Amino acid sequence: MSPRQWLYIVPLRLRSIFHRQQVDSELRDELQYHLDMKIEENVVKGMSREEARRTALLAIGGLDQKKEECRDARGFRFIGEIRKDFCYAVRQLGHNPGFAILAILVLALGIGANTAVVSIIDQLIFRPLPVLEPEQLVSISQSSYLDYIDLRNDGQVFSAVASTDFAGFELWDSDHSKNLSARSVSANFFDVLGLKMAAGRPFLPEEDQPSRTNPVAIISYRLWQSMFGSDPGAVGSVIRLNGEILTIVGVAPKRFRDIDYSSPYRDIWVPLPMFKRLMHLEGDPMFFDLFEQRNKRFLYPVGRLKPGVSLAQAQARMGVFVEQLRRAYPDSRKSWGAKADGSLSDDEWNISLFSFNSPRMLQKNTWFSLNVLFIASGCILLICCANVGSLLLARAAARRAEIATRLAIGASRFRIIRQLLTECFVLSSVSLVASFAVWRLTLQCLPEIEGSLGGSIGIPRDLELMFEPRIFFLAALITVLANAIFALVPALLGSRFELTMTLKEQSLLKGSAAPHWRRILVVAQVILSFVLLVGAGLFIRFIASFESVNPGFDLKVLVVNPGAPGYGLKNQKNVDYHRRALERINALPGVLAASWASDVPPEMGQSCWQYVRPEQTGSINDSYHPIDCNAVSPGYFKTLQIPLIEGRDFTDRDDAHSPAVIVVNETMARRFWPGANPLGKRLQMGRKLGYMLANREQLFEVIGVVKDAGYPKVWNGARPYAYFVPAQLGYQDGSSRLHVRVVGNPESMINPIRKVFESFGPEAKVRDARLLSAELEAMLSRERSSAFVLSLFGGLAFLLAGIGLYGVVSYSAASRRREFGIRLALGAQNGNIVRLVIREAVLTIIVGLVIGIPLSVAATRFLQSRLHGISSLDPVAYVVTSVLWIALAVVAAIVPAKRALSNPINALRFE
């Protein structure tokens, strides 16, 4: 049929559907005209008017019948019947609201939760960054500032090269009320990425000069909204960060957060030279020459390939380029670089390229948590489908008599199937709508829940609650498939039965195919939720295992974070401030001991790490080794109750002018000086900034050995750990925390401590104060959130499977009432019968467990790396979960069994 003909027909057909009344009245007039003419004809033939009319009607064969035939010809009936089916379906669901509500809720839950997870994954991973032609962009491995300039001027494969510092940094606003995530970028950054400013301008080329101070900033769209209420006047205003005054010159475009996916949402960008200034590196003996040294590779450049240049071609060019550099600057070949495994090597000077959007950018933690989330929600969806499936099967079984009757009074099989499909469609549509509520709710709550558990996934707080057609289609597809399979299969089976057979079966209540299917679905649910619960169990076991371990320090120590008063203060003032604050705190009544420390247990090695090389080597070869360290003030060991085994603690006389000293833990002493007395041994130190390392001339002498502290199992074994005095390390860390040991309730000391800090002016303000035990909880947040997600989903699945099992057992027990009655009549005890029913339920569960256990073993293998010290085969998790299931089976069986026994005589009379 030609398109033209379609254009002609469609309005005609639509008219038949939507202007039914008019079309109907026209039909009536048309037939009436025919009838009148016929009567006229008959009268002419000589009949009386009455007779003529009767003969005419007879000849036509009934006006109404003809009308009906005409409607058929127009295709009215089909439409009308669909409407009727629809109304009937709604009525049917209304008749059985329990079923309808349960099915809709379960489906909505499964679909909503899944679409939410898919939305999150979509936004975190698959949504391309809002940059121009991202396929042209390549990330370039770490380079120094001078390399970057050469690369920019090279111009052979790249049309432009921009750069960022290696990882960004945090800035505090003037009242320490919040910290902002910042990154320094080259002036051409926004132009190279092809970003259009939402307001203001990008950076200017002259703002890129390392010799100038360029206190300008571009803020993110989010910050513009939250801090300035999207006021265009924000451009040109100033903010004070880390003691510097910055002028806002522009606002970044809306969805731009940073150059890669792993980064947090950045709040602010500054020109590259501001990196040195904001990080207070100008006076730093090791990093003051950041922009002048070729071996200080602190930049991540991003290049835009020239049109037609492939990644491989560009990489080949980089090989030549770096070879030229190596020859030109032989000294700079040597640069201590940290490898991914933590060891250090004399890095070969190389430049590698990565395609811009590769998932390597996503942090491992995020991948892991997303995997857990995705697998858990996938399991939930399958369970929900199985659950609704068994509900629909149960319903189909219950309606077989109805269907048989309808077949008997003349309904066609097609008509019955259409009716059932319409019901399925209504159910799907309602649950689809409901699933959007679940989707929204999940997206709103998940970041909060996740945040309160420590935020290991890093789900952005402001997930866009955007209607994504792709995700909608996914949800619709899942719903329709799930529903259609479970509605259509029983429908097809059900409609085949002959009336007499079905009615007979009904009277005997004999089992049919449906209960077997339902049992299989219950087993499937058991298997899936077993996997989830075992996963949850493993994490719970892991968390619990921490409570039984002695960490080697006192968990009741109060940790106070007085903001970052170091920033904006000059060095000596800063040292004085730390000393005076400590004196005042120590003088407070109730304080037993107090000390500054940069690294807060139990997650040690987070804020300070060093590379050391023992002066004279024993078994260790002549290179730098990573150790975790802590810059502490005297009295730290006493405050945390870490036992000193040998030597002495630091004193006030260990300062910038005295010989450099170090206290090491047992593991470090054993590893670096095996079998020898570590006291008096000396080592060389290097310091890392990002992936850069610089070494100090000064040698550090070991003055003491303390017991290991912390949780070796989190670290895959005990790690070397060392303590320094900050002044001797050459930096006063702004993020030092005050550790305080008090008499009695530590919480009661928070206020007096807060007052002490307030007396030092607005720069020093207690940002938070909590116990080390709370820090321990924070450290376990990732495991806690995984355990939470898995137990929530697993618990839900457990419940759903329980309901499913109950349904199957009830049905089976009810259908065996007659048999039970006979057994009782023949002398069986009630207990025997109950046992019979329970046995059946437990057997179903055991089948599920037999499949579920090996599946869980396989599925939880990838958790192993997170479960330091707990085997993924942990028998406790498996046994407890199995016992829970069997208990559920018994509970689900007792009620139906009791009901089946309630009146055995009636059961016999039932026929």
Add this chain to the structure above:
Amino acid sequence: MSKPPDLVQGTLDLLILKIVALQPMNGWAINQRLKQISGDVLQVTEGSLYPALHKLEQEGWIAAEWKQSENNRRAKYYSLTRFGRQELKKETANWNRLSAAISHIVQLEEA
């Protein structure tokens, strides 16, 4: 029974198309003409024409229009459309082929 018993399946459509091709007509007139042309060979039951007319209208082959009839009453007149003319050509060719083939077979000499 919606179709005249003597009509081969589908031929009623062909006849209607042919009749309205000559001039626009109402249902009654088409009925009369059918009887008249075929000389009462084709028994068309009163009114059994209408479902066919409605079907053809929905297919877009004939168009309907309310007009004044000869006896001054409003009646629904059907006329052939452009698409109907194509269809008529196709159906006529089909019919010719079919009838030729059938008459060829029935005229075979019995051995």
